[in-house]
Amino acid sequence: MYQDVILDHYKHPHGRGLRDGDAEVHHVNPTCGDEITLRVKYDGLRIADVSYEGQGCSISQASASVLNELLVGKELSEARKIQSVFLELMQSKGQIEPDDAMEEVLEDAVAFAGVSKYPARVKCALLSWMAWKDATAQALGDGADESDDADEAVRKTA
Amino acid sequence: MYQDVILDHYKHPHGRGLRDGDAEVHHVNPTCGDEITLRVKYDGLRIADVSYEGQGCSISQASASVLNELLVGKELSEARKIQSVFLELMQSKGQIEPDDAMEEVLEDAVAFAGVSKYPARVKCALLSWMAWKDATAQALGDGADESDDADEAVRKTA
Amino acid sequence: MTAPRQGLPGLLDTEAIRKDFPILDRRLHDGKKLVYLDNAATSQTPRQVLDVLSEYYEQHNANVHRGVHVLAEEATALYEGARDKVAAFINAPSRDEVIFTKNASESLNLVANMLGWADEPYRVDRETEIVITEMEHHSNIVPWQLLSQRTGAKLKWFGLTDDGRLDLSDIDEIITENTKIVSFVLVSNIMGTINPVEAIVRRAQEVGALVLIDASQAAPHMVLDVQALQADFVAFTGHKMCGPTGIGVLWGRQELLEDLPPFLGGGEMIETVSMNSSTYAPAPHKFEAGTPPIAQAVGLGAAVDYLSSIGMDKIAQHEHILTEYAVKRLQEVPDLRIIGPTTAEDRGAAISFTLGDIHPHDVGQVLDEQGIAVRVGHHCARPVCLRYGIPATTRASFYLYSTPAEVDALVDGLEHVRNFFG
Amino acid sequence: MTAPRQGLPGLLDTEAIRKDFPILDRRLHDGKKLVYLDNAATSQTPRQVLDVLSEYYEQHNANVHRGVHVLAEEATALYEGARDKVAAFINAPSRDEVIFTKNASESLNLVANMLGWADEPYRVDRETEIVITEMEHHSNIVPWQLLSQRTGAKLKWFGLTDDGRLDLSDIDEIITENTKIVSFVLVSNIMGTINPVEAIVRRAQEVGALVLIDASQAAPHMVLDVQALQADFVAFTGHKMCGPTGIGVLWGRQELLEDLPPFLGGGEMIETVSMNSSTYAPAPHKFEAGTPPIAQAVGLGAAVDYLSSIGMDKIAQHEHILTEYAVKRLQEVPDLRIIGPTTAEDRGAAISFTLGDIHPHDVGQVLDEQGIAVRVGHHCARPVCLRYGIPATTRASFYLYSTPAEVDALVDGLEHVRNFFG
């Protein structure tokens, strides 16, 4: 599961540190104590910044770094699409072999495909994504939060 | 376990019915709902009467009948000896083969030797004996109740 | 004694089924074949379940959750997989509504305790009422007596008719606006009565009371659909449905499980703990403190697979036919009085009776000498005995492996009992 | 890496012992041998216990108590026989002091609930105080937090010293005349610390407080003598001591068990039941509602036989030697920091550590890839992590079948982890 891409992001995280934002959330993975504090800054419906600080395993740290790299600069609708594809991959229990189309959407995040085989680690990979979703809902109002799928997914792996 | 002696006592119980007494107790075997109401009448330390009424299985009924036959007319000390021998027999898990000496003390009650192999039924056989002990303690004061062995024994088979 | 076995179409292939149950080959008392008619107390365990248990311990044993090693992941997958199986078996809307307990008694106590510690609108307190019935198992009486003593709530109950049914004639006085919870048995373990769920649930819903159904004697014997029942909670126990001992289930509606407070504290039921305070994991984990009965849950999953492979509808039909036959044959025995419904209509396969003046202990003992295992006593339903003025009953109870020949053996055995004490 | 195995006299004959545990032959990840170092989470189950479980279900399975048929009598004798074995194992003055629960968590909750509902002088209420420690398992924290919330009693605790020991310096301020109960762990599951029972018990007795000892990590590993401990209650759990899952024990002093109220209601815990009120059976039955974990108790009895046949003193010695070796070898690993005592003195065989900045999840995962099973996380003792300012630890824990070669494998594995993330 420890793809070089993941280790790279872990050792050299993108966009780490807390910067100015519209909303801040703090998420904890009770299973292992991974924590993240994450802020989002929106420019209309465009993601101006996702900044974060936290402690956790390589998977959760790398995942936050990948998230920053993937989402910053994107429109919310586009970011949501990326998130849902990532979610699908993480729930696949190792059954999805990412194809080119998926790789186009997820870029470095396809490296997490192998993590999906390890139920205990899926939560680590999703921690920052759940935090981002939550922070976005806070920043833009609950109306922007059109689906509960992601929370459901986390629950299922509990 | 159903010796003829036991069936005889069951079908033709001795001294059944409630008569005048110094103390009355009501004992229940919670396992099967056997119940007995028992009265003792003392003449000094001599057992003048043990009268009883109750419902229950052949073993508990026959045992009360045997008790009446054995104890009425005896001195308390003698009755206690009989009771403790009976108790020993009932706790023997079928290991004691009553000898002549025991038969001399227990008379018809040796027929219960076979019952001691059936833990669930030992309580039935002991119900009236526990009631007698309890009633005696009430009639003569707790000082007369020098030992807790019998209660212990019942507890052990619970 | 001839057994009109040919005349009973619709029975299961018991010859094949019995091969799955090693214990049914047991010989007793110098070679007598075991006739096991004590299924309402506990069922026997098929090879398929025993194999899964052994495999669990020999291949996958680890503590569940929080583990990153292979065994821990396998054990967790097996344990949570068992939850999926049980959820499917009872048609639960969500797997998270299935809580594993140690037995039905814990499940029932769990609900009573949740309600005692709950906030409004669920809280049971001195202003409120609890409703049960006179045919409950002690495990569905004592928890409510304790709750009533400890909160001051009033305990009320439905009485019984002479033929072993619930007397619902005064339902509107018993279930009132003050009622917070109605808890009743779906199938009576002592009389076999199947109760009219719908009428009770409808009235409870009218007044906004919660409904808990004790399905301990239903889950093993019929299709159990918690959605169709429309109850709020359903409890049952593994050892009566071909599963291991040490495992029970409480199903509860998700919103309720979210709102209600935890019962036992510790282990995996938390979200985060500090010395000053803790928060709780979402259900079902909130209600599963400590290391759960892992192997036993996995075993129950295997039991549910086993039962489903035969078909719960087929099992129900088998038992119904057998019960019809047994009720008829038993009534041929002189002085035998059935306590409970005397037809197979709306009744399960547990049949209690008295035999003249012969005490059930004696009936049971003499049957045992012939290899026939029945249960005697008050069957943890003493109020039923009180209601019918009897100290105890003898109870024969059937399951998927029971046969008409075993009914015949029972009837023959009872004749012998009568002669013995006659 | 050379293992000075020759230099460790006093170890058990693990080669023979390991043959008893089928799972130790498991191969993982393309044939890697399982190195099972997660014994503090759960122990593995020997063939001797599995055979007894199978035999129970295949030969004797029945519901206990109240049965007059052969199977019921056999099952009852086996179940009650297991109680005798456990009583002897912990040197209980009476077998009736041994209560079977589903796990240690239930045992601990049972005491907390008894005290909440008790009459004076035991009753915990707003005038009184509860004392625990900062190194408790969540199962010995959350029940007391719940009790404190529900009764208004004040929850206090002993803190920890930097080297993973209880800080008893303020014992007289923590345990006071208002203290009703002191509950603490005998051996910490996260740090391995063995706590000084005597000092705490002495102070508790001085003020008339009851003492509950959580022996979950002690019962499997050392001679446990409840009389020597002088506690009022002792709790432990079957699955950590070669027994099945789904079974726990609470030992309590007989007078207390007589005086204290029941917790769960139903099934066999009664003496007599009517709709209006019930009376309770004497202990231990008073505290065993419903069908108990019969097979699991019988399995625990077999586990106790197994452990005794090897000898608890020999097991303790084996683990002590191994721990001494492991503590030494682990400290050779650069950046490794042991959380808890850094010598084998007064410590059990669970060793927690951090490895530089590498998150325990990553440590555990990379060890797992080498077949080495350790536990990572807060080990249900999050306050300890908070105390030492760490999110989690990696924990290796040993048992009677663990070997110096496995310690070496762990140390090699950790080197690999460092290189991997270095």
Ligand SMILES: Cc1ncc(COP(=O)(O)O)c(C=O)c1O
């Ligand atoms: C010290 C301690 N106490 C209590 C427990 C709880 O035991 P169980 O999970 O079996 O209830 C454990 C183990 O998980 C433990 O290590």
Ligand SMILES: Cc1ncc(COP(=O)(O)O)c(C=O)c1O
């Ligand atoms: C109707 C009913 N409810 C509850 C129970 C209690 O189940 P358990 O003993 O497994 O807790 C039983 C069986 O004993 C039962 O028959």
